[in-house]
Amino acid sequence: MATFTVGAPICTKPTTCSLKQAQGPSRLSSLRLISLPINSKNFPSLRSSKMPSRLQVFCAAKAETVSKVCEIVKKQLALPDDSEVTGESKFAALGADSLDTVEIVMGLEEEFGISVEEESAQSILTVQDAADLIEKLIEKK
Secondary structure (H helix, E strand, O other): OOOOOOOOOEEEEOOEEEOOOOOOOOOOOOOOEEOOEEOOEEOOOEEOOOOOOOOOOOOOOOHHHHHHHHHHHHHHOOOOOOOOOOOOOEOOOOOOOHHHHHHHHHHHHHHHOOOOOHHHHHOOOEHHHHHHHHHHHHHHO
């Protein structure tokens, strides 16, 4: 089984390889399929059943968008001012049920002047998900 670290490709045995990248640390946890040349020979792709089936690229929303979404979520859920809501906050963990989530989405639509389709609204689980979707919709305008 292959192990992965940060830097240039290094292989000591055909069964033990480490992958390094010059650009700095990277997260390889989202990779499922990877091919590595070992001793100038290409070997079949390595697979891991613990990793997702596709590579996903995420672009984080601007901090001001996340901040606005946090404030709207606090308001819609009637959370105290001192409660901590961050991009990683999950609506369910904040006490939101499906009706609360619909009201949050409506508040976001009003604040940002966007329209969120039902399919997209159902995929929103965290504040960051909402902020990313908002920026995507604003960009399409």
